[in-house]
Amino acid sequence: MTSEIGQLPHIREALLPSMSPPRWKVEVMPVLRPKLPTTTEIFPYLRAIDERRWYSNWGPLVKQLEQKLSSHLGLTTGGIVTTANATAGLTVALLALEVPRDSLCLMPSWTFSATAHAARAAGLCPWFHDVDRQTWALDPGAVLETLKNIPQPVGAVIVVSPFGAPVDVAAWQAFEDRTGVRVIIDAAAAFDTAKASRIPVVVSLHATKILPAGEGGFVATTNTQLRDRMIACCNFGFNGSRSAILPALNAKMSEYHAAVGLASFANWTTTRARHAQIMEWYRAAVAGQSPKVSLQPGYGEGWAASTTSVILPPGMAADTERALMQKEIEVRAWWGQGCHVQPAFADCPRGPLPITEDLGARVVGLPHFLGMGQRDVDRVAQRLAEALGPLSQN
Numbered sequence: 001m002t003s004e005i006g007q008l009p010h011i012r013e014a015l016l017p018s019m020s021p022p023r024w025k026v027e028v029m030p031v032l033r034p035k036l037p038t039t040t041e042i043f044p045y046l047r048a049i050d051e052r053r054w055y056s057n058w059g060p061l062v063k064q065l066e067q068k069l070s071s072h073l074g075l076t077t078g079g080i081v082t083t084a085n086a087t088a089g090l091t092v093a094l095l096a097l098e099v100p101r102d103s104l105c106l107m108p109s110w111t112f113s114a115t116a117h118a119a120r121a122a123g124l125c126p127w128f129h130d131v132d133r134q135t136w137a138l139d140p141g142a143v144l145e146t147l148k149n150i151p152q153p154v155g156a157v158i159v160v161s162p163f164g165a166p167v168d169v170a171a172w173q174a175f176e177d178r179t180g181v182r183v184i185i186d187a188a189a190a191f192d193t194a195k196a197s198r199i200p201v202v203v204s205l206h207a208t209k210i211l212p213a214g215e216g217g218f219v220a221t222t223n224t225q226l227r228d229r230m231i232a233c234c235n236f237g238f239n240g241s242r243s244a245i246l247p248a249l250n251a252k253m254s255e256y257h258a259a260v261g262l263a264s265f266a267n268w269t270t271t272r273a274r275h276a277q278i279m280e281w282y283r284a285a286v287a288g289q290s291p292k293v294s295l296q297p298g299y300g301e302g303w304a305a306s307t308t309s310v311i312l313p314p315g316m317a318a319d320t321e322r323a324l325m326q327k328e329i330e331v332r333a334w335w336g337q338g339c340h341v342q343p344a345f346a347d348c349p350r351g352p353l354p355i356t357e358d359l360g361a362r363v364v365g366l367p368h369f370l371g372m373g374q375r376d377v378d379r380v381a382q383r384l385a386e387a388l389g390p391l392s393q394n
Contacts, residue, residue: 029376031330032307033369034207036214037263045259054255057235061258068265069218073196078222081230082258086188086204086217088234088251090118093200093219094156095247096229097182099124103155104349106146107186108138109338110356111160115186116339116348123247124155128340128350134297136162136359140175146351147179156182161190163334164210164305165298169197188217192272192304198223200230205261210275210306211268213261216253274370276304281374282366285381286310292388296363307334308368316388317362323387329380331364 045061054060066080073080083089099105101123107115109128116126129146132139138159147154157175161167167185176183176199187194188204191211195201200221205213221227228239234251237244253261264271279300286295296309312320317333324331337360339345340353366380 028325028328028330029367029380030369031332031365031367032208033371034212035370036207036212036260037267041263041266042259045262046256049255049259056252056254058231058252059255059258061255061262062253065253065258065261065265066218068262069220072265073194073220075196075220075222078196078198078220078224078227081219081227081234082253082261083217083219083234083251084253084257085206085215085251086186086202087114087118087121088249089202089217089219090115090158090184090186091121092230092233092249092251093184093202094119094122094124094182095233095249096226097156097184097200099155099182100153103153104150105156105158106143106150106154106181107158108160108356109340109350109353110136110162110335110359111186111339112188112335113339113342113344114188115158115160116345119156119158121249126339126345126348127154128338128345128348128353128356130351130353130355131162131359133355135165136297137165137167140168140171144175144179147181152349154181156184158184158186160186161188161193163296163307163309164189164191164193164303165296166190166193166195166303169195169199169201172199173197189305189307194220196220196222198226200226205257205264208306210271210304211261211264213253213257213264216257216261218253271370272304275306275368276300278368278372278377279304279308281377282308282368282381285378286384289378289381289385290388293384306368308366309334309363310366310384311359312362312364313388314358314362317364320384320387321364324383327383327387329367329383331366333360333363334365335363336360 069080104127105119105124106127108131110131119126172183183199185201187201191203200219202219205216232239233248237246237248293310338356
């Protein structure tokens with residue numbers, strides 16, 4: 001048979017690949033691989049749910065989680081309100097603050113779409129503002145100047161923590177005092193840097209976040225009256241009766257998600273240390289092997305997050321992403337090109353967005369997940385350097 005194949009080249013080319021020894025497929029390194037507590041770690045909480053038969057409506061596990069989170073943030077007044085997710089938490093905070101319906105809600109376009117969706121759910125109109133290049137976040141001074149030129153009423157500002165970076169809460173409290181405009185901090189990815197203040201801070205407990213409960217979130221505030229209002233806004237507007245007195249949602253966290261959240265919180269010290277180690281490896285590897293890129297400003301400088309973002313040279317993002325996928329490295333533009341280019345928000349007013357547009361065209365997220373070792377991080381940095389080398393010469 002071999003001799004016959006050799007005499008017919010076109011048949012040889014068709015058959016020989018299938019007759020060759022198999023090639024082992026290299027697994028693509030994912031950009032994210034969520035890790036929640038194990039069944040064994042969650043089981044005691046599930047057994048407690050079975051025994052009590054209390055599944056929602058601020059059950060014992062939800063209250064326990066709120067107490068632990070409150071203690072973690074050092075809250076002595078006000079407290080924590082758990083929510084079904086962080087998007088609902090943002091909406092509930094806006095409703096509880098009684099921000100006038102149909103007023104503008106100023107926010108960065110450089111954020112996840114949930115920020116704008118939450119404002120719309122509260123009856124507000126998103127107004128997209130540019131961010132500061134040094135922080136990737138809103139600057140209170142710049143927003144103050146913008147307010148002077150917006151003819152329509154601005155009811156609220158949502159400040160977004162970019163990928164878990166700290167927010168200057170004191171500066172935004174001063175902004176609120178000066179302008180009377182209510183401020184909310186979207187700290188979805190910022191459990192490690194969240195700070196308690198009168199300004200409501202909304203944190204996500206989604207499976208992808210640094211403290212995961214599978215799904216869920218919470219709002220923290222030192223304002224006791226605001227906390228009570230948010231509880232009512234999470235529960236159909238009920239406050240001591242079954243008559244709705246406030247605009248509201250059904251945004252309560254279930255006991256099952258509280259169970260996962262409590263198991264995650266028990267592992268927090270270890271989880272945080274591991275993410276911080278991954279970030280330190282990236283700081284060393286990217287600086288050593290990829291001089292054409294830089295990490296997010298302030299990345300890993302005393303804080304931990306569950307994502308790693310880099311900014312690439314202009315005009316190279318798409319080709320770099322393709323080159324990395326060919327090298328079995330998955331990357332993702334977590335916030336795309338900004339909310340303002342998404343069809344759902346095409347009708348939203350905005351100011352000039354040059355920095356947002358630049359970041360949207362150049363920022364990508366690299367693989368970051370529990371279980372990564374230093375060799376994995378070095379591999380990502382090396383592949384990134386290899387991908388950028390030929391591209392920069394074109």
